[in-house]
Amino acid sequence: MVEHIVLCTFSEQTTDDQKKEAISRLKALKEEIPGIIDIQAGMNFSDRNKGYEVGLTVRFDDREALEVYGPHPKHQAVLAYLKEIGITDLICVDFDC
Structure with a gap:
C-alpha cells in the first residue's frame, strides 16, 4: 500500500465554505478513481500547523x-x-506502508 499526504494553505480571501467544498470534492474521489482504498480530509484545528489549513x-x-x-x-x-x-x-x- 501507499500513503499520500497533502497539506494546503489558502489565501486570506478563501472562505471556510470554499475549503469545506474542496474537502467534499476530495473525499468524493474515492468513488471516482480506481485504486483508492481510503481518503480522509479535513480542516486543521491544531496550533502546530505552520500555516497549513487543510489536510x-x-x-x-x-x-x-x-x-x-x-x-x-x-x-485534475x-x-x-x-x-x-x-x-x-x-x-x-x-510512502509505502
Whole structure:
C-alpha cells in the first residue's frame, strides 16, 4: 500500500465554505478513481500547523494507483477548483506502508 499526504494553505480571501467544498470534492474521489482504498480530509484545528489549513490522506493499493491518480481528469478537476478558490501552497509526502 501507499500513503499520500497533502497539506494546503489558502489565501486570506478563501472562505471556510470554499475549503469545506474542496474537502467534499476530495473525499468524493474515492468513488471516482480506481485504486483508492481510503481518503480522509479535513480542516486543521491544531496550533502546530505552520500555516497549513487543510489536510488530506489518500491510501492506494500500490504505486501504480498513485501514478493513475495524479493525472486523472477527476483529480485534475479538484486541483482546478483549489486554484480557483485560492490555494497558495501545498506539500506532499508519499510512502509505502
